[in-house]
Amino acid sequence: MKFSKIKKNIVFGVTIALSTALTSCSDYLDINATPNNPTEVPPSTLLPTGLAGSAFANANDLNRFASVIMSVTAGAAGSPASWDRYNTDGADFGNQWRFEIYGGALVNYDQLISVAEEINAYSYVGIAKIMKAYTFTLATDVWGDVPYSEALQGDENTQPRLDEQRDIYLGNSEKGIQSLFDLVREGLADLDRASAVNPGNDDLVYGGDISDWKRAGNTLLLKLATQISVVEPEVARSVIEEVVQGGSYIVNNDQNLSVKFGGQVGSQSPIYTYTYNSSFSTDQLISTRFVSLLQSLNDPRLPQFVTKPTGEYVTIDNGFAGTAPKAADRSMFSTYVTGENGVGPVRLITNWQRAFMLAEAAVRLGTTGDPQTLYAEGIRASMKSAGIADADIDIYFTNNPNVVTLTGSDENKIQQIITQKYISMYGNGLEQWNDWRRTGYPTLAPHQNAVGIDGTRPVRAQYINQEVARNPNFPNNIYPNVPVWWDVD
Amino acid sequence: MKKSLLLSFIFVLALVVQTWAQSKTVTGRVTDQETGQGLPGVSVLVKGTSVGTATSTDGTYAINVPSNGNTLVFRFIGYATVERSIGNASTVNVALGIDSKQLSEVVVTAQGIERDVRSLGYSTQSVQGEAVSQRSEPNVLNALQGKVSGVNITSSSGAPGASTNINIRGITSFNGSNQPLIVVDGIIFSNDVDNSQNTLFGSQPSGRISDINPESIESINVLKGPAASVLYGSRASAGVIVITTKSGKGLKGKTEVTFNSSVNWQKAAYLPEFQNEYGQGTQNNYVNNTTSSWGPRFGTEGYETVTTSWGETVPYQAYPDNIKDFYQTGRILQNSLNIAGGDQDNNFAAAISSTLQDGIVRESDFNRHNVQVGGNSKLKNGIKLGGTITYVKTSQRNTTMGNGGSAFGQITRIPRSYDLMGMPYKDESGNSIYFLPGQNHPLWSLENEFFESNVDRVFGNLSIGYDITDWLNVSYRVTADTYTDNRRQVLRIGAARAPQGQIDQDMRFRSELNGDLLIRANKNDIFTEGLNASLLLGQNINQRTSRQSGVVAEALTIPGFDNVSNGSVFTGSYESNTQRRLVGHYGQLSLDYKSYLFLELSGRVDQSSTLPANENAYFYPSVALSFVPTEAFNFQSDILSYAKVRGNIARVGRDADPYLLQSVFTTAGFGNNVASISFPLSVGGTSIPGFQIGSRIGSMNLKPEFVTSYEGGVNLGFFNNRLGIDFTYFNTKSTNQIFNVAVSNSSGYDTRTTNVGEMQNKGIELQLSGTPIKTGDFTWDVLVNFTRIRNKVIEIAPDVENSTITGNSFIGIAPSIAVGQPYGVIIGTANARNEAGELLINPSTGGFMPGVAGEVIANPQKDWIAGITNTFNYKGLALSALFDINKGGQLYSFSQVDMRSGGQVEMTGVDRDQPRILPGVIANGDGTYRPNNIQVSAQTYWSGLGGLASEAAVFDATAYRLREVSLAYSLPKAMLNRTPFGGVTVSVSGRNLFLYAPGFPGDPEINTQGAGNIQGLDLNGVPATKNYGVNLRVTF
Secondary structure, eight states, X not given: OOOOHHHHHHHHHHHHHHHHHHHTHHHHTOOOSOSSSXXXXXXXXXXXHHHHHHHHHHHSHHHHHHHHHTTSEEEOSHHHHHHHTTOOOTTTXXXXXXXXXXXXXXXXXXXXXHHHHHTTOHHHHHHHHHHHHHHHHHHHHHHSSBOOTTTTOGGGOSSOOOBOHHHHHHOBGGGTBOOHHHHHHHHHHHHHSOOSSOOSTTOTTTXXXXXXXXXXXXXXXXXXXXXXXXXXXXXXXXXHHHHHHHOOSOOSGGGOEEEOOOSSTTTSOHHHHHHHSSXXXXXXXXXXXXXXXXXXXXXXXXXXXXXXXXSSOOOBOTTOOSOOXXXXXXXXXXXXXXOGGGOOOEEEEOHHHHHHHHHHHHHHXXXXXXXXXXXXXXXXXXXXXXXXXXXXXXXXXXXXXXXHSOOSSHHHHHHHHHHHHHHHTTTOHXXXXXXXHHHOOSOOOOOTTOOTTTSSOOOSOOOOHHHHHHOTTSOSOOOTTSOOTTOOO | OHHHHHHHHHHXXXXXXXXXXXXXXXXXXXXXXTTOOBOXXXXXXXXXXXOEEEOOTTSEEXXXXXXXXXXXXEEOTTXXXXXXXXXXXXXXXXXXXXXXXXXXXXXXXXXXXXXXXXXXXXXXXXXEGGGTTTSSOSOHHHHHTTSSTTEEEEEOOSSTTOOEEEEESSOXXXXXXXXXXXXXXXXXXXXXXXXXXXXXXXXXXXOGGGGSOGGGEEEEEEEOSHHHHGGGGGGGGGOXXXXXXXXXXXXXXXXXXXXXXXXXXXXXXXXXXXXXXXXXXXXXXXXTTOSOBOSOBTTOTTOSEEEOTTSOEEEOOOOTTTTGGGSOOEEEEEEEEEEEEEOSSSEEEEEEEEEEEEOSSTTOEEEEEEEEEEEEEEOTTSXXXXXXXXXXXXXXXXXXXXXXXXXXXHHTTOOTTOXXXXXXXXXXXXXXXXXXXXXXOHHHHXXXXXXXXXXXXXXXXXXXXXXXXXXXXXXXXXXEEEEEEEEEEEEOTTBTTBTTOEEEEEEEEEEEEEEEEEEEEEESSOSSTTEEEEEEEEEEEEEEEEEEEEEEEEEEOSTTOOSGGGEEEEXXXXXXXXXXXXXXXXXXXXXXXXXXXXXXXXXXXXXXXXXXXXXXXXXEEEEEEEEOHHHHSOOOOSSEEEEEEEEEEEEEEEOOOTTOSSOOEEEOEEEOSSSEEESSEEETTEEEOOEEEOSEEOOTTOOOEEEEEEEEEEEEEETTTTEEEEEEEEEEEEEEEEEEEEOOGGGTOSEEEEEEEEEEEEEEEEEEEEEEEEETTEEEEEEEEEEEEEEEEEEOBTTBOEEEOXXXXXXXXXEEEETTSOTTEEEEEEOOBOTTOOBBBOTTTSSBOOOEEEEEEEOXXXXXXXXXXXXXXXXXXXXXXXXXXXXOOEEEEHHHHHHXXXXXXXXXXXXXXXXXXXXXXXXXXXXOEEEOOOOBOHHHHHXXXXXXXXXXXXXXXXXXXXXXXXEEEEOOHHHHTTSSOSEEEEEEEEEEEEEEOTTOSSOOOOOTTOSSSOOSEEOSOOXXXXXXXXEEEEEO
16 A cells, blocks of 8 residues: 555645744744833833832821821721821831832832933933932831842842941941932932933923922932931031032922822822722821810911811821711811822922921021021911911911920920921821931820830831841841931930 | 754654555454444454554444454454454454453543553543533532542632632642643633732632533543643643543434533522620720621610611611621522534534523622534545534623722621611612721622623634554644633722722733644554554644733713713723744654553653743653553452553643743832822823833743653552552652742842742542442442642742742732742741740730731641542432542631621620630740730730731631532433433532531631632632532433
């Protein structure tokens, strides 16, 4: 029996098919470039990412936490109720650390710096460095020692070491750590260089105004110096004096470093979303203590700051264990904090904050400037921002000389300054918490039913569980009752 | 490699041509001894020569016997071989009897090749279609539970259509799918579970195997180890389930019509026992908006009535059935009609079926309609054609689940005094009325927060084959499986998770094409008499495509108008397309010496598009040996009737997922469920785009991952095979795993993709089959399946002790791999303990000291699994009961913690007015400890036992279960003589009718995140069900 013709044809056909398939294999298989994601993006798409990330880091869950801890809001349910009793642990703020701070704003500022340097877009580089410093400050102020000099290196270093907070602020050349001050100064120098491309609408803060960014950078130097002014007065004095002499810092409310959001779902300020448009919106309301404080000072900002759906302030005390008032009746953050429909802005560094910082420095460190003038300037700027007419501010100043006039010892003056700063920083819980930890002001009574580690108000956040699990450099036993480096009192 | 393969093809095809002399023609017919019907496909050989033929469809044959031939050998799988001398006869008729001594069983192995079980050097296990038909279960995987050893099957929940997890011989890949490859009639069949939503808050979409109608299944064969599945290549490293649907092949010329109909009912099963003495409140005070039941005792003076959070005055009393009544009786209605006819060569089959299911949860359903046609034909010129095509339409509607803002996030937080089902749950304008601010009444949620999926699926194959000579066959087969899944999640205005409403429309498409060339050569008596060889050469070209696009409409305007055009803001419009290709070449040489010694050598080379272009080819071999001493030494006796020993070594390589090589940018977004944004932002009327670097670091030198397996086993038959034992030991090692290793987040990234690690699975599988009683009309059959697998992660990566499994998980409750631990352990917060292991108590509160994060707190892997099926037949009556045991394994339960810390479950009501002391010790400060003596209230005690992220949420998932019962009655043939019916069977069946779970106050078979690598989490999902129903089968 022999192969018939048809059989031969089949054999031939199969052989041809096989060899064709084999030779064209490499083209056939060359389809692994992703159609779903870009591998390169322009600076204009990275800047808004970083800015929104920094705003989220400041204003999302960490703000929920710090505002409760600072007796501005009170917890009615969920995490805020737990924080209100001083309970926090490594399960808190994982999202903030991972996706807002390190894997959010910071890593994208680094991307922005390298992309922008390639095309000589130095305005982007400068903004990125200033905001990177701001965001690292936020991280170290909340957690103490954090990865800094070895952070953000991706594959190059997947287990970065922790840098001591002192080294992060002041630098340490032996360990190759650049100080935050120098990082900001580097950013300011970049802003002075000619830039091939400049931001516009993608700059969610100043719409591309570089001179405003320079003011913001210098004011950030003031904030860094203020934060270490108790523990490192000499460094603080010299930095503050340098900035004051330079004369380029935020001097009116329009120059605030504040991030704009949109009025639509998906574009809104996080404070708006968690206050009004989330299943967590019933977790917190304004604290009775904050309302009482402003009432005791006859402060005209109270109705501007705090809503009263029923016509009365409906609040609860911190640590309250009973029935919380009906959600619809509760006093909440007003549009001063959230913006109309959530447009914000999220205020990161403000004009009144600058005035109070300089007032405090003048008292504490003897830097240039009259404390009383600066103190009054801070109060006026804040009231103005809250929508109080100049005439009404004047009336308030006339009727409440004991509030608006610094008196007594330096310590007493600092207490007055920080208490007014606390009121004016309403909505920015982290800065309120920073000041309270650094100075002990304003004087806050313990919360009801407090538990925590030892019944005391948290003075840091615990390292997130993921880092403890993933990076052996993270210690596992630093609890929220351990002060950070600059917190010496 | 390419060249040598090609050469070998040509060699085999071209070189072997033979001619031989002929002298005499013998004809005859081979029949079945029992039925007298012709047997097609029987091999007829002239003994001592290579001359042979096969019988035709009616059993007849004609053979040219050479002059030196004087004996004919008739061989047919499953029948005793018969030899007949020819003498002068020109007609030789033979009746073959079934060989009871052989455990002869034909199974469908890799690439659809039918093999005699005895020749296999590896373990497979087949299940006949009847075992999954009419079992009160529309999902074939669930119906397989307890019936196959080495296989672990876990259903997700009682939600209709919810996916089912299946792992064969443990978990072998860190990151890839560990679900077996499903092959239906040669078609690689998608069992993908696509999650539209974060699985922590999702709604349990189906695994696509739910598109299969169990009634259409003829048989299922499970290929367990790499040796069995090597010919399927990369995709089969997690095993293969080969499903064969009903065809007309075995009908011997008849046409048969079968009608199946069944109705089943479902009830929510094993809900916890509740306390009914204390109502809503905290610390013995009534609080009208708390989820807790720590309020005053019912009947306390002054608490006859209370005011609800919306101002109504209601009696303060227990509503003992408020949770039970939340569930309804579900219903599954199944009808199918199968028509099949023909014979071995020419046959056809057609089937239509419908499955209509209403779940135990209101407003949830699952509906499936299948239409299938297929057939085979042998043309006059010898070409064989075959094909099937099936269209399936499946729809599913489920509610959203998960912690917090969902019906099931609330149902575990209902106070005992809340009249859940008796009070109005919505007002006139349709808004929810509920005690808890910011949340909705669960009934409102069921109506207004839901997920819908509509699948249209077509799959089919077409094959063409030709016997070039009697020993050489060539065939080509094309298979296709393609579907669209049109989905959306609707959260209507007022939904807790999207108060302004949200519609997430998600359109998915998936297709897979395969072209398979198979060349098969068989030669008997090569080199020496009794040495038979078969060679298989194959080529596979594979392409898989998926496309997904969608849009999220937010801020809805018109209540109840569930269309994306109702949105006033559109966020997260997205598109994702993937395509991957693979070309494989393989060969297998099988040698059979005198039907007692078998050797099989296989090898396959794959080239994959997903690996770096210059290094995308990888080879893997296997060798399998099987020996049947009872046949070799002819020592069969009445006691030991059959013995076989077998062993194999195999390796399977596996490629990566597409697009893992590069680091990429993604559309930016921030936040969590507290608040979030996604770019482009709309700021002041301007749209601002934003991108961010992805959280994963890519790798340009990724390599394939491998599984190496060593397997050995024995098959024994005793007492004329009344007792059968099938024992297997296996040891698999997974290396070079393609894994997204978690990195310190301060590196700026979350994971990096790389080849790392090593994992081991050791296990034993045991099947015992026996017929303890067989007398006349009565038989009692027992089948026992036992599986014990020990999985261990040996190594992850340098300096990496643990890593989170890819997927969604809550912070602090991370399903992980950890060195020295089994796959999938949950890393969370363990209670603080002293060196002696005693719990440490905080001296200022009486509660536990702060826990230690990053500790392994739960292991979801089971110690062992056993299933015992008893079947009793008496005349037309058949009773079958499957009892199964899942020993060990741990479950992490949000639901139980909710109900315990909320004071709802029974134990929290016992002696509630008594103070109590948490177990543990207090540090004295000098290294010594004193027993805890700080009294706390019942509320503090039960809440103090642990929050959601602690080890107190871990439960033992051991379960003893009556999985399945079926009682069927077939009408006697005599009764049907004057009817058109060939057979009528009625049956009653039930599932999950009895459960004993000593470590868990409910049904521990729950897996809220559905099929996938994350297991052992009960995150506020739908409970399991009990099913029971009646079935009818009529054949014409």
